[in-house]
Amino acid sequence: MATELVTDIHIHVQPWEELRPGARAQLERGRMMDEILAVMRDPEVLLRRMDDAGVARVGLINYVSPDVMGFTARVNSFVTDYARREPKRLLAFGSVHPRFTQDPGGEVDRIADLGVRALKIHPPHQLIAPNAYRDGGDCPGLAAIYERASARKLPVMIHTGTSIFPLARNKYADPMAIDDVAIDFPELQIIMAHGGRPLWMPTCFFLLRRHPNVHMDISGIPPQSLLDYFPRLTEVADKTLWGTDWPGPGVPDLGKNLAAFRALALPPEARAAILHGTSAKLFP
């Protein structure tokens, strides 16, 4: 068991000082902040915590959301600088916000050249539907992002499921809009974050089975409830990626959720696919 490889594809290592006060207060409520801030400052601290938890690789999730969360385009150089300490273990996720960029496609190229390995789109925090490039939607720039990500072979993670941060808008949280993206960009590898939790798990399960290029991470779902959320998880294990959403609410460290996940009654092959195999395909 100790040798089982683990990729936690969804943790948040972000420039904390950019957070707007309301969002920051919500993230910090009831948390011991010293250790969290030490991780944000120093990749060596994170690497030690990964070693303690038996985690080989992590995805460092970042996204631009100046008006809702406070994060600016500086997150991209922040995360690529951070990941440079150990690029094989630290996967930099960056972001292009189509409403705050003149040239969204060019910006994808720029941050890919910086070292970003994947993109994050956060519809409820960026106030865009994933398919808002279609049907006269209000965000035609999204198409350039998907097109360049596809050409540069950058997987795109799209947040799905509700958010209760102060200015988040949950009309953008429904994963069904990803159906259009999967059809229009068949070479693009898509990861639905959080499996649509807590309202849209059946939608995510449907999209996983329908589209070869759609995957999901199970971060933010309490592991002990995972099989209630996805009773047929084994059928989609090869499309599913382990993630915790640390330091989000209810995730004190990388190891606790991992132990709870390993206690679930899952076939060993399914467990291995979720913990590492699917990630290894998307991030060789």
Ligand SMILES: [Zn+2]
């Ligand atoms: Zn997250």
